[in-house]
């Protein structure tokens with residue numbers, strides 16, 4: 001873990017929601033373009049690397065964030081040390097972040113990374129939604145939690161013989177945020193389960 005620490009406000013360029021970045025980009029449009037490009041390169045790279053020996057543990061999750069965005073952001077791969085909220089939702093308090101993260105990934109390991117239930121699509125979707133909800137409530141990074149959490153769950157899907165999950169409809173119509181709110185505020189991942197079920201398909 002790096003010795004560098006960031007306060008929440010120091011992540012962003014003053015008066016904007018654009019994170020300070022190594023390319024000195026200060027337009028929203030441009031930063032989204034670069035983030036999208038890095039994310040699609042990451043999807044290609046990590047999808048190609050997934051195999052039956054892959055270990056989708058906490059280090060793997062953190063590395064998705066780090067490897068995808070380290071050319072752009074200095075906070076890549078670092079867990080935050082400030083509390084964060086969105087709307088009415090308070091994410092995991094910074095002081096519990098590491099313990100909670102270890103708890104979640106230990107549970108996933110104990111469930112054998114969902115390999116034992118992969119043939120039961122409904123159950124697989126339910127458990128994947130549970131873990132995605134836990135990571136949404138954890139919200140461990142300063143930024144890009146949504147995209148990296150879905151990238152991780154997509155890699156879990158690939159690892160278990162499913163295609164990348166299609167969230168596009170739910171993200172476009174706000175259902176994904178509604179389902180996230182239920183996860184964070186009520187520990188209820190049933191909305192997310194419904195979204196994931198609809199976008200989850202086995203490789204033939």
Ligand SMILES: Nc1ncnc2c1ncn2[C@@H]1O[C@H](COP(=O)(O)OP(=O)(O)O)[C@@H](O)[C@H]1O
Pocket residue numbers: 086087088089136141142143144145146147148176177180181184
């Ligand atoms: N009001 C909210 N309550 C709970 N969770 C939320 C809320 N708004 C957004 N989220 C969750 O936070 C994620 C966005 O976090 P963020 O770090 O900005 O990632 P990204 O930049 O990839 O979208 C969303 O995908 C969603 O899961």
Ligand SMILES: [Mg+2]
Pocket residue numbers: 143144145
């Ligand atoms: Mg964001």
